[in-house]
Every structure is written in C-alpha cells, then in structure tokens.
Amino acid sequence: MTTKKIKSHCRYCGQDTNHSVLSEHNESSRDEYSFDRVYQIVECLGCDTKSFRDVFEEVEHAYQISDTEWEVPTSITVYPRFIKDHRSLDGEYYLPSLVGRIYKEVLLAFQEDALILAGLGLRGTVEAVCNDLEVSGRNLEIRISKLATAGYISRKDAERLHGIRFMGNDAAHEIKKPKTAQLSVALKIVEHLLSSVYILEEEVQDKIDTLITEFDQFKSLLDKKLKQFTAGDELPIIGLFGRDIRRVKDSLAVLETELMAKIDSGEITALAKGKVDKYHSSKHDLQHYVLS
Structure with missing residues (x-):
C-alpha cells in the first residue's frame, strides 16, 4: 500500500x-x-x-x-499550533527555570493568537533576564541600559530591547494589540538576547577560548592551571597561565588585585604571595605566587 x-x-x-x-x-x-x-x-x-x-x-x-x-x-x-516561520530555540534547556517558563508561555500565547498577552510576555521575559542577572534599576528602561554597560549585550541590542519595552507598555497600559509581524520581529530580538546571555555562554565553555573578565571565570582557569605545577613552585600569573594569558590580558590588573585580596583574607589557600621580581624577559617586576 x-x-x-x-x-x-x-x-x-x-x-x-x-x-x-x-x-x-x-x-x-x-x-x-x-x-x-x-x-x-x-x-x-x-x-x-x-x-x-x-x-x-x-x-x-x-x-x-x-x-x-x-x-x-x-x-x-x-x-500543536505553531508560529509561522519560527523554529524552536536550540539550547532552550540552558535557560534559567523562571526565564524559560516565561519564554514558553510567550510562545504558547503567540501560537494561540493571544497577541496582547504575548506582547506582555516578551517584556516580562526581558524583566526576568534582568532579575536573573541581578541588573537593578527603578524601571526597565534603566535596566536595559545597564545590560549594555555591564557588557551582557551590545548598544545596538539595547536599542532593540527598548522597542520590546515600548510594545509591552502599549499592551499593558493601552491594551493595544500588537501586529503579528511586530511580534515576530520582537520574538527574534528576545530569542537573540536569550541565546547571547545563556545559550552561547554555555556552548562555548571548553570549546572556544574567550576573553575572561569575571573573577569566577579567572579562578576556574587558574585552578586548572595549578594542576600542572607542584607545591613550592613560584611563578607570576603569566607563568601559570602560559599562552592563556591572552584571555585575561585586558582585565589582569583588576583580576589580580582581587586574587591577592582573597589570598590575604584566607579565602584562597592554594597560593601564597611570593617575591616581586622579573620573570624571563619581562620589562617590569611581577608579583610571584608560591603553590601550597
């Protein structure tokens, strides 16, 4: 048959x-x-x-x-109903629980043609991301701008997110129904935010060498590097990190200051501050660290 x-x-x-x-x-x-x-x-x-x-x-x-x-x-x-010309967000399982739940409800509202609720939900998704990242501010306008200044998104991305804010405000205060075409673009903007902040961040781990600006990332890489040395070895950060020093070069001054503070406070015990001296052909004296 x-x-x-x-x-x-x-x-x-x-x-x-x-x-x-x-x-x-x-x-x-x-x-x-x-x-x-x-x-x-x-x-x-x-x-x-x-x-x-x-x-x-x-x-x-x-x-x-x-x-x-x-x-x-x-x-x-x-x-199940669908959103025309829309593909499911790949890596959705990386989203924090609340962010993921609001995002799924946005899709459900859009699928069921509940466009006012979908518009409100997209704005709510941006709010949820700000809450999760602990980006504060008295209103969403300020919080979106802070997402950019904190480096989570670009200035251009922030401009687009303000469009989501306008649309959500219209839906909430004027009960204005957004057009399907508007929502389609707005959904792409929010999905780009989710992908940039959460999904790509997870997927690049241990696969692509990216710049490190946060101390937790710096500490994680440092812990891996220390396994290559033995107790008593005394080296500066450039000696410990080797070619990976390029990943922290732009933020090294700030990160190393925090490292020394945590060594002084006893929070980090795997290292002790050692001599301040030249290392190989360095132009300046560098802080050395002794492995415990």
Missing part, C-alpha cells in the same frame, strides 16, 4: 515540508450544512515530527471560478 504524502507545516523545521499520512478519518455532511472534514495524523519526512491535522472544507460556500471549476473554502489547523 502506497503511503499518502502531503505538504504540511512542521513546527520543528519551521516551514512547510513533505509529510506522510500515518492515519486518516473522513467525515462529510450534505444535510443542513454541507462540508467535508478530514482528521489526519502526519509525520514530517525530514525530522519525523508528528502532528495532528484538521482539514475543513466548506462545501456549502463553494463558488465557481470558471465554467468547469469550483473553489471550496478550506481551513487547515495543525496541532
């Missing part, structure tokens, strides 16, 4: 793809209201995603388009 094939939207692929019909049930009526209806379980031939399809043909309202042809108004609904 040949499997029936159709074109249908795949929520995973984010576009219309070829599907095979796994199961099909037909219903028709020619009594009070004439219609044909087909219920189908379909499977995407590209990614194997399953969907349920409801095809409703209003035979009652068919109209003639030529001497021999009739057009039958047809509505097709695919479940």
Whole structure:
C-alpha cells in the first residue's frame, strides 16, 4: 500500500515540508450544512515530527471560478499550533527555570493568537533576564541600559530591547494589540538576547577560548592551571597561565588585585604571595605566587 504524502507545516523545521499520512478519518455532511472534514495524523519526512491535522472544507460556500471549476473554502489547523516561520530555540534547556517558563508561555500565547498577552510576555521575559542577572534599576528602561554597560549585550541590542519595552507598555497600559509581524520581529530580538546571555555562554565553555573578565571565570582557569605545577613552585600569573594569558590580558590588573585580596583574607589557600621580581624577559617586576 502506497503511503499518502502531503505538504504540511512542521513546527520543528519551521516551514512547510513533505509529510506522510500515518492515519486518516473522513467525515462529510450534505444535510443542513454541507462540508467535508478530514482528521489526519502526519509525520514530517525530514525530522519525523508528528502532528495532528484538521482539514475543513466548506462545501456549502463553494463558488465557481470558471465554467468547469469550483473553489471550496478550506481551513487547515495543525496541532500543536505553531508560529509561522519560527523554529524552536536550540539550547532552550540552558535557560534559567523562571526565564524559560516565561519564554514558553510567550510562545504558547503567540501560537494561540493571544497577541496582547504575548506582547506582555516578551517584556516580562526581558524583566526576568534582568532579575536573573541581578541588573537593578527603578524601571526597565534603566535596566536595559545597564545590560549594555555591564557588557551582557551590545548598544545596538539595547536599542532593540527598548522597542520590546515600548510594545509591552502599549499592551499593558493601552491594551493595544500588537501586529503579528511586530511580534515576530520582537520574538527574534528576545530569542537573540536569550541565546547571547545563556545559550552561547554555555556552548562555548571548553570549546572556544574567550576573553575572561569575571573573577569566577579567572579562578576556574587558574585552578586548572595549578594542576600542572607542584607545591613550592613560584611563578607570576603569566607563568601559570602560559599562552592563556591572552584571555585575561585586558582585565589582569583588576583580576589580580582581587586574587591577592582573597589570598590575604584566607579565602584562597592554594597560593601564597611570593617575591616581586622579573620573570624571563619581562620589562617590569611581577608579583610571584608560591603553590601550597
């Protein structure tokens, strides 16, 4: 038996793809209201995603388009519902619990055509990211600007996020329904934020050498480097880090100051401050550290 094939939207692929019909049930009526209806379980031939399809043909309202042809108004609904031309955010599992939950509710509202709620939810997602990153401020306008000054996003990204804020404010205070096209762009902006702050940050770990500006990252790399040496070795940071010194070069002064403070306070015990002297061909004296 040949499997029936159709074109249908795949929520995973984010576009219309070829599907095979796994199961099909037909219903028709020619009594009070004439219609044909087909219920189908379909499977995407590209990614194997399953969907349920409801095809409703209003035979009652068919109209003639030529001497021999009739057009039958047809509505097709695919479940779970989808956002047209949208693909699921890859790496969504990296999102913090609350941020991820709000983001999923935004998608659900958008899928169900609850556009005012979706607009509010996108603004709420930005608020949730600020809360998670502990970016404070008396209003969202200030907090978005602080995301940029703290280095989480670019200035251009901040400008776009202010657009999300405007749209959310209109939805909340004026009960203004955003257009689908507006929401589609706004969703891309918020997903770019989530990807930049959370997903890419996780995916690059131990795969790509990035600049280190935070002490926790500096301490993590330092701990790995110390395993290559033995107790009693005395070296400056440049000697401990080797070629990875390039990753901390721009922030080394601040990071090393914090390191020495934590050594003095006893918070870090794997190192002790040693001599201040030249190292190899260095132009200046460098603080050395003795491994415990």
